[in-house]
Amino acid sequence: MTLPVFFIPVEASAHAGQVDLLIWTLALLVALLAAPVFVLSAIYLLRFRYGRRADRSKAQRGSVWLEVSWSVIPFLLVMGFYVWSTKLFFEQQSPPDDAMTINVVAKQWMWKFQHPSGTREINELHVPLGKPIRLTMTSQDVIHSLYLPALRIKQDVLPGRYTQEWFVADKTGVFPLRCAEFCGTDHSVMGGRLIVQTPADFARWQAQAGADRSLAASGRELFDRLGCAGCHGSNAQGSESPIRAPPLVGLYGRPVPLSDGTFAKADDQYIHDSIMLPNKQIAAGYEPRMPPFGNVLDEEQVAQLEAYIRSLGGKEDK
Numbered sequence: 443m444t445l446p447v448f449f450i451p452v453e454a455s456a457h458a459g460q461v462d463l464l465i466w467t468l469a470l471l472v473a474l475l476a477a478p479v480f481v482l483s484a485i486y487l488l489r490f491r492y493g494r495r496a497d498r499s500k501a502q503r504g505s506v507w508l509e510v511s512w513s514v515i516p517f518l519l520v521m522g523f524y525v526w527s528t529k530l531f532f533e534q535q536s537p538p539d540d541a542m543t544i545n546v547v548a549k550q551w552m553w554k555f556q557h558p559s560g561t562r563e564i565n566e567l568h569v570p571l572g573k574p575i576r577l578t579m580t581s582q583d584v585i586h587s588l589y590l591p592a593l594r595i596k597q598d599v600l601p602g603r604y605t606q607e608w609f610v611a612d613k614t615g616v617f618p619l620r621c622a623e624f625c626g627t628d629h630s631v632m633g634g635r636l637i638v639q640t641p642a643d644f645a646r647w648q649a650q651a652g653a654d655r656s657l658a659a660s661g662r663e664l665f666d667r668l669g670c671a672g673c674h675g676s677n678a679q680g681s682e683s684p685i686r687a688p689p690l691v692g693l694y695g696r697p698v699p700l701s702d703g704t705f706a707k708a709d710d711q712y713i714h715d716s717i718m719l720p721n722k723q724i725a726a727g728y729e730p731r732m733p734p735f736g737n738v739l740d741e742e743q744v745a746q747l748e749a750y751i752r753s754l755g756g757k758e759d760k
């Protein structure tokens with residue numbers, strides 16, 4: 443429900459329409475509740491002002507029913523909005539399983555995007571119409587926030603941690619993309635464009651943008667180049683020498699027993715931390731002998747290694 447109001451951005455997803463409907467309904471309700479208060483205040487202020495000879499003999503002493511109703515009715519209304527907005531919030535937290543994952547790395551002062559096909563772009567994000575897209579985001583330096591006004595979504599992007607947001611764009615076109623968290627000198631120009639294309643146009647763009655090597659293939663190449671294979675085995679099957687390291691095949695999405703007796707789920711965050719800060723969580727039955735790669739790799743490379751490890755099996759990734 444886009445009202446023709448100049449300061450409201452266009453809606454480019456069904457979610458955007460739902461957010462607007464919520465906000466407009468809330469605004470309307472507040473206006474309906476506030477209007478009588480202001481109007482009656484003004485009338486009474488004039489009518490019973492000092493020195494005016496109005497009839498003050500029939501002053502109300504209060505009414506239990508009135509008081510109860512103006513407490514209970516707004517309470518129920520507010521609870522209704524609470525349920526409504528919470529439902530929207532949870533929908534926005536849970537991307538569907540068939541979502542396409544695009545990795546986002548924020549840094550002072552640009553946005554970098556990596557598609558599963560391997561295509562990379564800076565400050566521009568091309569997506570196909572009608573397909574669920576999940577953005578897995580992290581920062582190379584300070585806190586940023588990825589804001590897509592046309593989709594009514596905004597999420598902080600933190601160093602050392604993954605956050606996500608997802609959407610299904612339902613309108614082709616070019617929409618603004620912004621950083622919404624003050625992040626230094628050039629924060630104000632840290633933005634770009636979201637470009638929503640029909641699936642055919644998107645495929646054409648991807649072909650000419652040179653998707654020569656998938657994210658997972660780049661990860662595989664890094665895996666060999668960085669010597670991960672030396673410990674984890676050439677196909678990440680695990681090895682006994684020189685240092686015994688766990689196999690990474692089938693790791694993704696699985697619960698991993700840790701040396702302190704607890705379990706961790708091998709999600710993107712776990713794999714990220716296993717590479718960058720290996721001593722944070724030690725796999726049970728192994729020595730903490732893996733060197734930290736936190737100073738060696740940037741976030742884009744970690745995303746490639748993760749894509750490779752995901753491709754080795756475990757939970758499907760599309």
Ligand code: HEC
Nearest residue numbers: 668669670673686687688698716720723724725728731732
């Ligand atoms: C010197 C040997 C060595 C090298 C090199 C090495 N690792 Fe490891 N890795 C280990 C050991 C030992 C463990 C188990 C102990 C731990 O959890 O830290 C491990 C654990 C892991 C885990 C967690 C596995 C699980 O089952 O919980 C991942 C993921 C991983 N490594 C990825 C990598 C990647 C990617 C690289 C290359 C950038 C790499 N490793 C390089 C030895 C190594």
Ligand SMILES: [Cu+2]
Nearest residue numbers: 586621625632
């Ligand atoms: Cu920023």
